[in-house]
Amino acid sequence: MTGVDRRTFLIATAAAAGATSVSGTASAAVPLFEHGVASGDPLPDGVLLWTRVVTSSPVEWEAPRDESFARIARRGRTTTGAHRDHTVKVEVHGLRPGTRYWYRFRVDGVLSPVGRTKTAPTDCSRVQFGVVSCANWMAGHFVPYGYLADRDKLDAVIHLGDYIYPHYDPKVRDAVPPHEIVTLQDYRTRHAMYKTDQHLQRLHATHPMIATWDDNESADNSSALGAIGHDPATEGPWAVRLAAATQAYFEWMPIREGLIFRRLRYGALADLTMLDLRSHRTPDTIMGRLQRDWLARGICDGTARWRLVGTSVMFSPLAIPPNPTFPSVNTDQWDGFPADREFVLRALERAGQKNAVFLTGDIHSSWAVDVPDAAKTKSVATEYITTSVTSDNFDEFQNVPPRTGSLQLEAGIMAYNPHVRFVELDSHGVSVLDVTAEEVRMDWFYTSNRTDPNATITKAHSWRTRHDTAKTEKVLL
Numbered sequence: 028m029t030g031v032d033r034r035t036f037l038i039a040t041a042a043a044a045g046a047t048s049v050s051g052t053a054s055a056a057v058p059l060f061e062h063g064v065a066s067g068d069p070l071p072d073g074v075l076l077w078t079r080v081v082t083s084s085p086v087e088w089e090a091p092r093d094e095s096f097a098r099i100a101r102r103g104r105t106t107t108g109a110h111r112d113h114t115v116k117v118e119v120h121g122l123r124p125g126t127r128y129w130y131r132f133r134v135d136g137v138l139s140p141v142g143r144t145k146t147a148p149t150d151c152s153r154v155q156f157g158v159v160s161c162a163n164w165m166a167g168h169f170v171p172y173g174y175l176a177d178r179d180k181l182d183a184v185i186h187l188g189d190y191i192y193p194h195y196d197p198k199v200r201d202a203v204p205p206h207e208i209v210t211l212q213d214y215r216t217r218h219a220m221y222k223t224d225q226h227l228q229r230l231h232a233t234h235p236m237i238a239t240w241d242d243n244e245s246a247d248n249s250s251a252l253g254a255i256g257h258d259p260a261t262e263g264p265w266a267v268r269l270a271a272a273t274q275a276y277f278e279w280m281p282i283r284e285g286l287i288f289r290r291l292r293y294g295a296l297a298d299l300t301m302l303d304l305r306s307h308r309t310p311d312t313i314m315g316r317l318q319r320d321w322l323a324r325g326i327c328d329g330t331a332r333w334r335l336v337g338t339s340v341m342f343s344p345l346a347i348p349p350n351p352t353f354p355s356v357n358t359d360q361w362d363g364f365p366a367d368r369e370f371v372l373r374a375l376e377r378a379g380q381k382n383a384v385f386l387t388g389d390i391h392s393s394w395a396v397d398v399p400d401a402a403k404t405k406s407v408a409t410e411y412i413t414t415s416v417t418s419d420n421f422d423e424f425q426n427v428p429p430r431t432g433s434l435q436l437e438a439g440i441m442a443y444n445p446h447v448r449f450v451e452l453d454s455h456g457v458s459v460l461d462v463t464a465e466e467v468r469m470d471w472f473y474t475s476n477r478t479d480p481n482a483t484i485t486k487a488h489s490w491r492t493r494h495d496t497a498k499t500e501k502v503l504l
Contacts (some may be wrong), residue, residue, distance in 0.1 A: 128404020
């Protein structure tokens with residue numbers, strides 16, 4: 028499929044203004060848990076647990092309600108093997124809603140690191156999520172992940188895609204394999220490398236993750252039919268590469284295997300809908316008819332007060348300031364599929380639903396947007412975009428100091444797009460989403476330097492959506 032990717036978008040707006048020691052395929056004589064532990068997709072009565080260990084012995088697990096492992100709530104055993112790259116997934120059920128649990132694995136007397144997780148509540152007045160996207164290992168250190176790991180009150184971390192990157196361009200850190208990843212072993216090795224990062228390991232061991240994918244989990248600007256970042260002449264059939272990327276993703280991520288698009292509930296307070304905008308994408312649709320109809324029904328029906336939607340690419344329309352070289356819109360996001368977007372917006376308008384909040388990653392910048400109707404006469408929903416953890420932002424693409432030229436460019440973007448209330452193009456970091464009955468608030472936290480393993484994190488911006496307004500509003504720090 029053709030389109031304008033995030034690099035082209037940033038350049039256009041600027042112009043207007045394989046080692047086995049990492050992959051874990053070495054000797055299986057001693058069970059190792061070098062890739063840590065993780066949990067994901069919390070339900071009111073259960074959660075998924077993950078680890079990796081090279082062994083032929085049974086893998087035991089236990090999940091108590093106390094850190095001392097004195098009160099075991101659930102325990103069991105499972106097996107793994109080379110067919111799934113020795114990764115382990117356990118579906119734990121029979122747990123209490125809104126409850127913190129600890130967990131660990133054991134093989135032949137060897138214990139894994141201890142993880143902590145939390146089930147989804149059925150009755151709550153507040154939930155809090157970390158929101159992250161776009162973490163390029165080679166571009167910097169994952170200090171922002173460590174910051175979220177230290178936030179004790181998070182219910183979960185929402186990952187909006189680009190968890191890994193497939194290319195090879197070491198700037199700050201080297202990567203394995205030392206080339207573009209294409210084969211199943213390539214993808215497995217790159218995933219394994221990521222899970223050796225201390226900050227990411229702590230994040231996974233501390234909070235359950237709710238993840239979707241974007242393009243870089245397979246190849247740049249991917250769809251069901253192909254990818255701009257894939258050359259069949261040198262890299263083989265796209266279907267083979269996509270199957271390899273998909274298999275490795277499900278092996279290595281704490282996500283239930285099957286459909287990426289799914290809905291998780293947090294009592295009567297919020298539904299969280301996670302979209303898959305790559306697997307079903309064709310030149311005519313960004314998500315396919317089945318997912319489109321499911322999305323429209325889900326965010327209009329039901330009883331939850333807030334309808335949160337995790338979308339890997341920008342939902343709101345965005346006019347790129349005029350430039351003779353590049354198109355006026357980024358067709359790799361929802362602007363390339365206006366019929367799908369208008370279908371969702373019309374559904375929201377018919378239902379009188381004003382509490383839909385879209386949560387987005389992908390474009391390596393921070394945004395607060397009033398999502399307009401098709402005629403751009405009123406706001407129908409709101410959208411908050413988290414910046415990249417480490418992946419190149421505007422200033423890195425242009426090789427200029429941060430904020431040099433960005434202020435003028437940001438003003439130009441908002442002038443061409445009055446529904447964009449806030450945009451910041453340069454900083455890296457993570458976000459925290461706070462949900463109460465009265466409002467949804469997004470706070471952006473920026474790292475002082477993505478290349479510094481000891482960087483500091485600072486709260487930089489805060490915006491909110493009040494109940495039943497479909498409007499963003501700045502919150503003074």
